[in-house]
Amino acid sequence: MKLKVMYDNEAEGGLESDWGFSCLIEEGGRKLLFDTGASDSILARNMEKLGITREEIEVIALSHEHWDHIGGLNAVLHPDVVVYVPTSFTAATKKKLRRNVAELREVSGPEEIMAGIHTTGELGAGIKEQSLVLDTRIGEMVLTGCAHPGLDTIMDAARIFGDIGGVMGGFHGFDKLELLNGLEKIIPCHCTVRKTEILERYPGVAVKCAAGKEIEV
Numbered sequence: 052m053k054l055k056v057m058y059d060n061e062a063e064g065g066l067e068s069d070w071g072f073s074c075l076i077e078e079g080g081r082k083l084l085f086d087t088g089a090s091d092s093i094l095a096r097n098m099e100k101l102g103i104t105r106e107e108i109e110v111i112a113l114s115h116e117h118w119d120h121i122g123g124l125n126a127v128l129h130p131d132v133v134v135y136v137p138t139s140f141t142a143a144t145k146k147k148l149r150r151n152v153a154e155l156r157e158v159s160g161p162e163e164i165m166a167g168i169h170t171t172g173e174l175g176a177g178i179k180e181q182s183l184v185l186d187t188r189i190g191e192m193v194l195t196g197c198a199h200p201g202l203d204t205i206m207d208a209a210r211i212f213g214d215i216g217g218v219m220g221g222f223h224g225f226d227k228l229e230l231l232n233g234l235e236k237i238i239p240c241h242c243t244v245r246k247t248e249i250l251e252r253y254p255g256v257a258v259k260c261a262a263g264k265e266i267e268v
């Protein structure tokens with residue numbers, strides 16, 4: 052499984068950085084886009100540099116309704132795409148999506164989205180969010196948007212799919228770093244407050260996140 056960071060607070064290889072997050076997952080020739088960053092023009096330019104067209108994206112999964120995750124939607128919507136959102140998304144966003152995509156699927160509980168790619172379902176008491184759980188050769192890889200429900204809560208929910216081998220995405224204020232002990236891959240992106248600390252604490256395991264980064268798991 053290949054993960055390509057399309058949008059992040061950091062960038063490399065000539066891509067643009069901006070506050071937000073988007074990651075493309077490629078598995079068996081199929082492509083799923085997780086979140087879309089904040090700006091459709093930045094996302095479009097980053098996609099162009101990486102040679103990705105919107106029509107190649109079969110499925111879009113949106114973690115939560117914050118602007119830095121759904122702001123780039125206009126760069127990737129197309130009539131054949133299927134979009135997964137937490138059921139708590141506002142009626143206005145759902146309406147816009149229904150008008151522009153093949154199908155809108157509302158997520159409440161855990162389910163499989165594509166072969167080897169699952170959603171935790173909608174989690175959190177405050178800001179509701181779904182995360183993805185990917186079957187990889189290092190075990191389950193958890194992919195988060197901002198991890199508003201708490202990365203520990205998300206990891207607990209992800210374990211129904213198997214042992215967790217890695218975590219990636221925005222971890223927000225997550226500070227129970229010891230819960231990351233024993234993982235094979237840790238990729239703190241976007242809003243992760245303790246990014247530097249995580250990179251220093253897990254050398255060889257933690258990988259710096261940036262738009263343009265490609266990770267094979």
Ligand SMILES: [Zn+2]
Nearest residue numbers: 115117197199
């Ligand atoms: Zn957020």
Ligand SMILES: [Zn+2]
Nearest residue numbers: 119196197242
């Ligand atoms: Zn965010």
